[in-house]
Amino acid sequence: MPAPLVFTHYGDPDYLAFTLAQAKASNPERRCILLGDDLNQETARSAGWEHIEYRELCSSKRDTFNARFFWIQGISHNPVKGGEDWLRFVSERFFCLEAFLVNERIESFWHFDSDTMILHDLSIYERELADSGFDAFTLCNDACPSGYIQTALISEFCKSMIEDYEDRNFIRTSLQNFRSLRPTHAYTEMEAFCRYREKCSVSTTQLSSFFSDRNIWFDDCMCQDHGFQFVNAPRLGKKIKNFYSDKNGRICCQQMDGSIYEFATINCSWVSTDVYAWIASERLGCASVCVKLADSLGKSLRSYCVDLVVAVARFLFYRSRSLFRRFAG
Template structure:
């Protein structure tokens, strides 16, 4: 039995070197020290992967499969006139071809895959049993394949479906018509996944489903039925994040009146400072798991206001602050 069948590898894809990437990688290494963790990336992020003691593999070394050659031939940028993200749209498709070739060459069957802004807060080996009856799990409000992926065949079917869709003129025409009404939209890997799931009867489940009073966060900037902070961070209202002295994180689910343990936090669209704060909070408390019995929950101060003045000013809307400054200048 291969080690991959015992401890499922955890794969991230990222191009470039975003400031938050180091914390994502350090976090998953802390929470899953026994798993093989891979960053599929480029020369720009090789150094940060090594600094985080994570295995790094370059996209260019997995750019030679028959499937990716077909993709390069059939791909076309299909989007509304306001979208203007051609490189990114190509990449979100192509990363799955890199993953496909990587797991094939490495004889990996089941594995975990997350976007690189997801902070993994639990031992994923203890979560796997929840999803063993499914082909895969989903994030992005149910329209992208992320989290647990049960087999190579699921990815193989997905990349072949992507190529099939780019050859389907009737399907592409339908997408183009939709983008006339929605000029900010584009045909991405999410729409392709939706078609794959529906046409091939993929047995999937939302990763953020609450199971055993635990969940995986779908996006911290969306409430999904959880309590939110009353102030904005980076122009976003975030779910309230709680933690305990053992390094566990929670969000309060309103309908069930329960604090739900979060196995991950998806920190899309938030500043790097929050990645750092979550990492430090986890690291500072993880050693207490066998020592401390106190399970009182503490609200995470995502705003990090240290002084009374900062705390007061942080609650005042920017528009009011500007008016106050103008009044002061007139005095």
Template sequence: MYNVSLPIVFMHRVDEVHVGLCMQQAKYSNPSSRVILIGSPENKHLCGNNIEHFPLSQYKQGSQTFSRHYNHSSSNDYTYNLFCFLRWFVLRDFMRSQGINRCCYLDSDVMLYTDMSKLNNDDFHDFTFEYSWTTVCELDMLDEFCEYTTKYFRDALHYESLLQFTKELGNVPISDMVLFILFHNYALRRKATYGSVTDSGYFDNNLNCSFAPSCPEIDMLDSKKQIYQKDGALFFKITGTNDYIHSHSLHFQGHAKAYIPYFRSQDIPNTSYPMYFDYSTCKWVSAES
């Protein structure tokens, strides 16, 4: 199992209410872990008394070096897309300064429901550095990833191969997620889990998507995954079956962020019978006919 002190790290530049809710949920589900926001003076107030805050501005040395090599080739906003890359250099420099060898990194729109210290190390061998929005980061591997990413922008031939790889993926824009796929699948040579961790459950890739490759399709409701609860735990239902997958987390990507306030553990019913969340009314409804 993970050490109970495995830190959980968020990174965010602006002041948005949902960030505070996600951090508090992480602390609620992981009471023995440090929960940390690397942020700005504007969002420090979101941390309260039990969340640590560190300024982004103190960990920019490595990111500034990468910025000189970055070549923007994306329909996404330049500043946003660049920051998606820079955050990994900031995280690396932060972990070095704090003496942290391993942490759990979560995007600021991810709600975590599982105590990470109670999951086995072996479960996460392939999950490490697979998702850019929910991943376990080891410092030495993060250092490799930063160098690996820099190489693809610094060297012309590597950049051309990166462009070719985005075409193979379906003409997707160059993003840190693309580099994660390259690094995880080809540098680390690990199989993709797409959020599944053996039989213990699933780390949600995107609430707006019914499936990820190699994972079973999940029932949808109002263009989002249908979420069930029983005994206070969250589940997805596998389409066409009576089988359920336990959900370790929910990723409220895009417009789904509006539902974050309804998914604090304290506000989820704890009933012996299954209920599902009705997005149209923002209420939990009995799933029994």
């Protein structure tokens, strides 16, 4: 049985419907679970995902973490997003994840940030990753566990985070560092994971380039170049990888040395919903010519709005047709 795919998220941003639907479309036979809240329950179920209320996932470790946790941050850092304690959530979600995995007796699983568009069937890669001997794979520039992960690592990571909040010397030093040198930053799950790897004997490697010998790439963040062609996207107010789609629905990008890679996943942090719509639409393979994301974003506002509506309509049509065939069969 394939390892399940698990996302964690609170709230119901516009992009979530795209990432959940795309993941299920690429992995129709895989169990997909969102550890979410009442706001995103309907979005998850409409996309064919199981939904579990993350606040109801209890464990003694989670209780201990919440009893010890407080904001370790610079004076200019905002710990609240979407009306919730985001700084707590990004770490607490791993305790929720562990409680769920242990309760379900799941030994390994797939996990990505909820703003990740999963373009390939993960079964293509699962056996090789499972046999690799690594405890976990990483993304986010090697700063967080992502992709294929062993549950045992999550358990040890949670234990390490509790130790951090019980280490008075570490807390004192960290507070001084953020207040004097990094006023806009905070101690997040990424910094906690890097510290965990320093403290413990754990075997990890970056997922992004693991299949580069096959010209396959798992994206860390589309707003960072990682050696790929990088272009301005004025509508987004930033630069992005120069993604394009072909008539077969493959999303690709060329590195500066000329090598072309097909992307298995794309991390869409810090971009608008129209990027998700473009990826979902082009993934259907309806284009007759090469279509560049940056060109699509550079169109006139009227043309852009028309194309966005068409892209969303196409995606919803093909998605609903796929679901109908599954249930009818």
